[in-house]
Amino acid sequence: MKNILPFFIFFQISSILFTQDITGIWQGYSSRSNPDCIFYPETFTVTYFLEQNGNKITGTAEVTVEGTPYFAIYTLSSGNLTNNTLLFIEEPTQGVPPPGTAWCTSVVGELELFVAEGLLEGTLSSTNGSVCCEASIYLKRLEILSDTIYCQGEIAKLEAKGENVKWYADDNLDSLIGSGNTLEVVIDEPTSFFITQTFSVIGEETTAYRFDIDVYEPQITYFEIITSNACNDNTGTIEVLLEDEIDALFKINDDNFSKNNILEELSAANYTLTIQDENGCEIDTSFQIIDQDCEIEIPNVFTPDGDGLNDYFGVVPLYDFQGEITLFKVFNRWGQKVIDLQNQNIEDAIWDGRQNNKILPSDIYVYMIEIEYNSGKRELFSGDVTLLR
Numbered sequence: 001m002k003n004i005l006p007f008f009i010f011f012q013i014s015s016i017l018f019t020q021d022i023t024g025i026w027q028g029y030s031s032r033s034n035p036d037c038i039f040y041p042e043t044f045t046v047t048y049f050l051e052q053n054g055n056k057i058t059g060t061a062e063v064t065v066e067g068t069p070y071f072a073i074y075t076l077s078s079g080n081l082t083n084n085t086l087l088f089i090e091e092p093t094q095g096v097p098p099p100g101t102a103w104c105t106s107v108v109g110e111l112e113l114f115v116a117e118g119l120l121e122g123t124l125s126s127t128n129g130s131v132c133c134e135a136s137i138y139l140k141r142l143e144i145l146s147d148t149i150y151c152q153g154e155i156a157k158l159e160a161k162g163e164n165v166k167w168y169a170d171d172n173l174d175s176l177i178g179s180g181n182t183l184e185v186v187i188d189e190p191t192s193f194f195i196t197q198t199f200s201v202i203g204e205e206t207t208a209y210r211f212d213i214d215v216y217e218p219q220i221t222y223f224e225i226i227t228s229n230a231c232n233d234n235t236g237t238i239e240v241l242l243e244d245e246i247d248a249l250f251k252i253n254d255d256n257f258s259k260n261n262i263l264e265e266l267s268a269a270n271y272t273l274t275i276q277d278e279n280g281c282e283i284d285t286s287f288q289i290i291d292q293d294c295e296i297e298i299p300n301v302f303t304p305d306g307d308g309l310n311d312y313f314g315v316v317p318l319y320d321f322q323g324e325i326t327l328f329k330v331f332n333r334w335g336q337k338v339i340d341l342q343n344q345n346i347e348d349a350i351w352d353g354r355q356n357n358k359i360l361p362s363d364i365y366v367y368m369i370e371i372e373y374n375s376g377k378r379e380l381f382s383g384d385v386t387l388l389r
Contacts, residue, residue: 020113020115021052022050022052022113022120022141023050023051023052024049024050024141024142024143025047025048025049025141025142025143025209026047026048026049026050026120026139026140026141026142027045027046027047027048027139027140027142027162027197027206027207028045028046028120028137028138028139028140028199029043029044029045029046029137029138029199029201029202030043030044030046030135030136030137030138031043031135031136031137031201032135033134033135033136034134034135043201043202044202045199045202045204045206045207046061046062046137046139047061047062047206047207048060048061048062048139049061049062062207110122110123111123111137117140118140118141118143118161118162119138119139119140119141120137120138120139120141121136121137121138121139122136122137123135123136123137138199138201140161140162140163140197140199141161141162142160142161142162142165142195142197142206142209143160143161143162144158144159144160144211145159145160145161146158146159146160148211148212148213148214149213149214149215149216150187150213150214150215150216151187151215151216151279151280151281151282152187152188152189152215152216152217152218152281153186153187153188154186154187154281155184155185155186155187156184156185156186156187156213157182157183157184158182158183158184158185158193158213159181159182159183160181160182160183160195160211161181162181162195162197163197163198163199164179164197164198164199164200165179165180165181165195165196165197166178166179166195166196166197166198166205167179167183167193167194167195168193168194168195168196168208169193169194170194171194171208171210173194173196173205173208177193187213187215188215189215190212190213190214190215191212191213192210192211192212192213193210193211193213194208194209194210194211195208195209195211196208196209216279216281218277218281219244219246219248219277219278219279219281220242220244220246220248220275220277220281220283221243221244222242222243222244223240223241223242223243223275223283223285224240224241225238225239225240225241225273225285225287226238226239226240226241227287227288227289229268229289229290229291229292230266230267230268230289230290230291230292231291231292231294231295231321231322234265234266234267235265235266235267235294236264236265236266236267236268236289237262237263237264237265237266238252238262238263238266238273238287238289239261239262240261240262240263240273240275241261242261242275246277246278247259247277247278248261248275248276248277248278249275249276250263250273250274250275250276251273251274251276252266252271252272252273252274253271253272257274257276266289267289268289268290268291269288269289270286270287270288271286271287271288271289272284272285272286273285273286273287291375294317294321294322294323294373295317296315296316296317296321296371297315297316297317298315298316298367298369298381298383298385299313299316299385300383300384300385300386301385301386301387301388302353302385302386302387302388303387303388303389304352304353304354304387304389305389311352312350312351312352313330313350313351313353313367313385313387314328314346314349314350314351315346315349315369315371317346321346322373322374323346323371323372323373323374324343324344324345324346324371324372325341325343325344325345325346325348325349325369325370325371326342326343326370326371326372326378327341327342327368327369327370327380328340328341328342328344328349328351328367328368328369328370329341329367329368329369330351330365330366330367330385331365331366331367331368332360332363332365332366333363333364333365333366338351338355338360338365339351339355349369353387353389360387361387361389362386362387362388362389363386363387364384364385364386364387365384365385365386365387366382366383366384366385367381367382367383367384367385368380368381368382369381369382
């Protein structure tokens with residue numbers, strides 16, 4: 001026979017403020033200490049549902065008792081908590097006492113709260129109709145300590161407080177997921193878990209209670225990576241474009257998150273990009289920065305007039321060039337060499353519009369330039385350049 005018994009507790013604290021919140025589910029067992037209490041089961045499971053508002057505690061009790069038609073437990077009322085010890089006055093809750101008898105009244109009980117263990121332990125009273133029966137009670141709090149909302153696809157590390165905890169996927173307890181106070185599971189959608197406790201003294205599971213785990217809706221639905229490859233160490237960049245306007249954070253590999261969606265100074269390598277949305281949910285993707293030869297530019301006109309602007313003709317690197325000018329030759333319109341340089345740094349392979357320190361006139365000249373990059377690749381350029389004075 002299963003009885004749902006109303007259960008109310010009132011705490012009145014005059015000198016010590018009770019700051020510990022004991023709202024929630026408390027499960028355990030009660031064991032009788034008086035063998036004359038024949039209507040009192042020797043040991044039975046009990047669950048209390050407590051709610052706390054300031055220092056006031058209210059709640060209900062659920063007790064499963066077989067073959068005890070006259071059995072009743074008591075409400076806990078007028079409780080005073082001092083140094084985690086609760087003294088209370090008990091009153092009978094419900095039921096009909098055996099014929100010719102009456103319930104015991106004004107029975108004093110005591111519970112002690114052990115905060116770290118999540119434990120309430122002490123004494124309760126009941127009756128067999130003529131004898132007031134004191135019994136011990138042991139209650140462990142059942143609660144989820146971990147978060148109850150996760151990112152979609154995240155491995156949730158769930159943690160529950162309780163004794164010999166078991167996790168089920170259904171309220172019929174047909175599908176056992178795991179045992180113990182922790183459970184790791186991938187959360188793809190809102191999920192419910194049904195959790196029980198088992199107390200070795202009575203060797204049976206308590207009633208299962210449902211705990212719901214929710215998921216954040218994905219905020220990042222589409223993104224694009226624009227990659228600029230590296231033509232030298234630390235010259236690669238990426239730009240991350242999001243379809244949705246969200247306050248996202250970005251990082252590569254094990255760097256710190258940044259609000260900047262343009263990540264620079266990347267060398268040629270494989271990288272992992274992580275994008276984090278406002279809920280802390282993350283998306284990982286891989287990209288590659290390729291090592292390529294730096295682009296250059298060769299002008300087709302220069303003005304060696306000493307004004308500091310475009311006074312020299314030579315190779316103009318568009319990035320931090322790494323290599324050597326292996327051949328640098330300039331010819332006049334009659335095919336005569338006016339300058340001939342070999343194996344020069346890019347800064348030194350230039351022409352100032354002179355031949356043997358003689359100023360040459362404005363005209364069109366022909367060049368031949370060979371570049372060897374640090375990668376070993378060689379490239380030959382030829383064309384004409386106009387000297388203007």
